[in-house]
Amino acid sequence: MVCIMPSTAEAVAGVPDGAVVLIGGFGSAGQPVELIEALLDGGARELTVVSNNAGNGDSGLAALIRDGRVRKMVCSFPRQSDSWHFDAKYRAGSIELELVPQGNLAERIRAAGAGIGAFFTPTGFGTPLAEGKETRMIDGRGHVLEYPIHGDVALVAAYQADQLGNLVYRKTARNFGPIMAAAAKTTVVQVDSVVPVGAIDPENVITPCLYVDRVVAVPRTVAA
Numbered sequence: 644m645v646c647i648m649p650s651t652a653e654a655v656a657g658v659p660d661g662a663v664v665l666i667g668g669f670g671s672a673g674q675p676v677e678l679i680e681a682l683l684d685g686g687a688r689e690l691t692v693v694s695n696n697a698g699n700g701d702s703g704l705a706a707l708i709r710d711g712r713v714r715k716m717v718c719s720f721p722r723q724s725d726s727w728h729f730d731a732k733y734r735a736g737s738i739e740l741e742l743v744p745q746g747n748l749a750e751r752i753r754a755a756g757a758g759i760g761a762f763f764t765p766t767g768f769g770t771p772l773a774e775g776k777e778t779r780m781i782d783g784r785g786h787v788l789e790y791p792i793h794g795d796v797a798l799v800a801a802y803q804a805d806q807l808g809n810l811v812y813r814k815t816a817r818n819f820g821p822i823m824a825a826a827a828k829t830t831v832v833q834v835d836s837v838v839p840v841g842a843i844d845p846e847n848v849i850t851p852c853l854y855v856d857r858v859v860a861v862p863r864t865v866a867a
Contacts, residue, residue, distance in 0.1 A: 645808030646857050647837060651681035654831050654859040658687045658796050661714075665752065665794035665823040666694040666704055670723075673816035675800040675833045676703040677861045682798070683707050689714045693752070693792055695745065695819060696720040697729035708732060715739035717792065719748050742772065747789055749822060755791035756825025756854075763788055797827035801850070804834045805843050808852035817849060824854040833861045 648654040655678055658664070664682070668674030683706055690713050697716050698705030707713055709728040721729055721740055732738040743751065744766045754762055763786035767773045777788040799820040802813035810832060812820055824830045837860050 645804075645806075645852055645855050647806065648857050648859040651677050651833065651859050651861065652684065654678060654833070654857045655681045655685055655796075655798070658682060658685060660687055661689045661691075662687060662795040663691045663693065663793065665792075665797040665819075665827055666692055667797070667799045667818060667820040667823050668704070669695050669815060669818040671699055671703070673800050673812070673818045673820060674703050675798045675831075678798045678800075678831060678833050678859075679703045679707055683710060683712065688712050691715045691717065693717040693748075693794065693823075695748070696723060697726050697740075699723065700725045701728070705729070708738065711737070713738060715741065717741040717743060717748070719743055719745040744772070748792075749819065751789055751792040752794075752819065752826045753822040755793045756822055759791060761788055761790050792826065794823065794827035795829065797823040797830045799824055799830060799832045799850075801832050801834045803843060804832060804837050804855070804858045805840050805852075806837060807840055808832075808855035808858055809843055809845075809848045810834070810850035810852075810855065811843055811847055812849055821850045824850045829856045830854055831857045831859075833859050835863045836860055 692713050705728045765786050768785035768787050773787045801810040803811050
């Protein structure tokens with residue numbers, strides 16, 4: 644049963660220290676900023692965060708890193724022109740990094756939701772990213788064995804939810820949301836609005852309510 648939460652604080656309540664948190668977003672597109680801020684206020688520490696990048700500027704995921712709440716980042720793009728908080732923490736040795744090629748990251752998350760035990764991929768074969776991992780030649784090409792990434796919690800931003808928790812997304816803000824929702828024990832979603840059941844065409848549902856646990860409405864204040 645999906646719970647429609649009255650606030651972001653209540654939506655993320657109970658996230659424990661040391662949790663693996665999947666955070667959607669491609670840069671700022673689709674990042675659940677208000678949920679991350681609520682997580683920051685909630686005080687959870689020693690988090691392992693799985694995201695496409697390691698934060699931008701001073702808000703959202705960057706603020707979580709800035710305040711020392713993240714023990715480890717699992718991401719594809721840790722260094723960008725505005726990722727100064729991660730850069731400073733990493734250089735100081737106060738945050739760990741697992742660098743994962745973007746396609747591998749997406750497939751490892753998807754595999755968790757699909758119940759796949761592991762898979763072979765050519766991406767990363769013959770590079771330092773494959774060190775210590777099982778490899779195999781398939782059709783004459785080297786492959787690396789990769790394992791799923793399961794989350795304790797997924798924080799996702801969507802466009803709309805109905806009262807059952809079925810989700811639709813807005814353009815590129817869709818990015819990692821659907822696969823993260825399926826890969827976590829608890830999926831928390833912020834949406835622009837919650838609409839009555841039947842207001843979303845079933846053919847347009849991207850993430851079914853089966854994968855959603857908590858929904859909170861955070862009305863959009865700035866056009867994006």
